[in-house]
Amino acid sequence: MTTTTDTTTKPAAAPAGETVLDASGVTMRFGGLTAVKGVDLQVNSGEIVGLIGPNGAGKTTFFNCLTGLYVPTEGKVSYKGTVLPPKPHLVTQAGIARTFQNIRLFSNMTVLENVLVGRHTRTKEGLWSALLRGPGFKKAEAASEARAMELLEFIGLEHKAQHLAKNLPYGEQRKLEIARALASDPGLLLLDEPTAGMNPQETRAAEELIFAIRDKGIAVLVIEHDMRFIFNLCDRVACLVQGEKLIEGTAAEVQGDERVIAAYLGEPFDGAPGAAEAAEVEAAEQHAAEAAADAAGAAAPAKADAPAKAGDTEEDAADAEGQDDDTADDADTAEEAGTDSEPAADADSTTSKDGEAK
Numbered sequence: 001m002t003t004t005t006d007t008t009t010k011p012a013a014a015p016a017g018e019t020v021l022d023a024s025g026v027t028m029r030f031g032g033l034t035a036v037k038g039v040d041l042q043v044n045s046g047e048i049v050g051l052i053g054p055n056g057a058g059k060t061t062f063f064n065c066l067t068g069l070y071v072p073t074e075g076k077v078s079y080k081g082t083v084l085p086p087k088p089h090l091v092t093q094a095g096i097a098r099t100f101q102n103i104r105l106f107s108n109m110t111v112l113e114n115v116l117v118g119r120h121t122r123t124k125e126g127l128w129s130a131l132l133r134g135p136g137f138k139k140a141e142a143a144s145e146a147r148a149m150e151l152l153e154f155i156g157l158e159h160k161a162q163h164l165a166k167n168l169p170y171g172e173q174r175k176l177e178i179a180r181a182l183a184s185d186p187g188l189l190l191l192d193e194p195t196a197g198m199n200p201q202e203t204r205a206a207e208e209l210i211f212a213i214r215d216k217g218i219a220v221l222v223i224e225h226d227m228r229f230i231f232n233l234c235d236r237v238a239c240l241v242q243g244e245k246l247i248e249g250t251a252a253e254v255q256g257d258e259r260v261i262a263a264y265l266g267e268p269f270d271g272a273p274g275a276a277e278a279a280e281v282e283a284a285e286q287h288a289a290e291a292a293a294d295a296a297g298a299a300a301p302a303k304a305d306a307p308a309k310a311g312d313t314e315e316d317a318a319d320a321e322g323q324d325d326d327t328a329d330d331a332d333t334a335e336e337a338g339t340d341s342e343p344a345a346d347a348d349s350t351t352s353k354d355g356e357a358k
C-alpha cells in the first residue's frame, strides 16, 4: 500500500541576498512575433522586484516563461542555482508560485478548500491511502488544514474559511489567490497585476500584505500598471518595452528615466527597443511612396509645361493652370495628379497610388 507522507516542511528561507531567481537571455517567439527578447532578470531573497511596461510589452509572457507555461525559445531560468524544467508543476514544486492577471479561483469551493488545493504539491497522498483514509492520511490532512488556516489568518480571511469563494468581495478574492499560491510554501512569489480592479483601500491593503510576505522571507516579483503602487513597494524595478528590458534600477532611477516616461506615453526615443525595426518600416514606406509618386507623375500627360508631376500640390496645379493655354484639360490633369501626389507619408494612400500607377 502506498504510504502517506505529509511533506509540510517549509523550504528554508534563503539567506539575505541569495539569488533566488536567475533568468538569463529569455526569449519567446510566437511565429514572427518576438514577445520577449533576451531578458535577464535576477531576484534575490528579501527583495520585492517590480516588472513594468506598456500593454503588450511581454510581461505576462515573461512570467509564463518563468513558470513553465511557455517553453522559452531561448534562455534559461534557474531557481536557487538549479535550472528549472519548463513544466508548471515542477516549477511549483521547486519553490515558485504565482497568481494570474484574471482571478482563477474555484468559485464553488470554499475559501479553505481553495487554499487546500494549493497545498497539493507539498503533500503526497497516495490513492489507496486517500481511499482508505488511514491514520497517515488523516494526519497529513489535518496538517494541511492547519497550514491552510494559518494562511487564511495571515491574509485576514480565517473567519470566512467556510464561505464559497464566489461570494467573497473582489479584493478578498484577490487575497485568497495569494493565500492559495502561498500554500505551496514558495521561496518566490510571482504576482501578475495583483491590484487590478481594486479600490485605493484594497490596493493599500494589498501593499501591506506583500510587505508582510516579503518579511516572511519570500522574494516577490510583481507586474503592475499602478505606478504609485510599484514605486512605493519595490526595491528594484525593471521596465520592459516591446519585449526588451529597457532599464532596471531603484524605484527612483526608473521613475525619473525619461525613456520610461516616453515608452508609456508612446513617444519614440533614441535606441528604443523596436526603434530599428520601426525605422526600417518607415524607410520602406517612404520609398514606396516616392516610387508611387514618380509613377503618378509619369502617368500624367507628357506636356512640357504641365505642373502635375510628383510632389506637386493642388495649389501648384492651380497656379500652373493660369499659365497654360489649354486651361480646361490641364486643370483636370493637374487636379488628378495633384490629388494623387499628396505628400507621401500616408501608407494607405501609398498603396492606392501604387495600384493606380500600375
Ligand SMILES: Nc1ncnc2c1ncn2[C@@H]1O[C@H](COP(=O)(O)OP(=O)(O)OP(=O)(O)O)[C@@H](O)[C@H]1O
Binding pocket: 030, 033, 035, 053, 054, 055, 056, 057, 058, 059, 060, 061, 062
Ligand atoms: N500565446 C500567444 N500567442 C501569440 N502571441 C502572444 C501569445 N501570448 C502573448 N502574445 C503576444 O505577445 C505580446 C506580449 O503580450 P503580453 O501579454 O506578454 O504583454 P503584457 O506586457 O503582459 O501586456 P499587458 O500589460 O496588456 O498584460 C503581445 O503582442 C501579445 O499579443
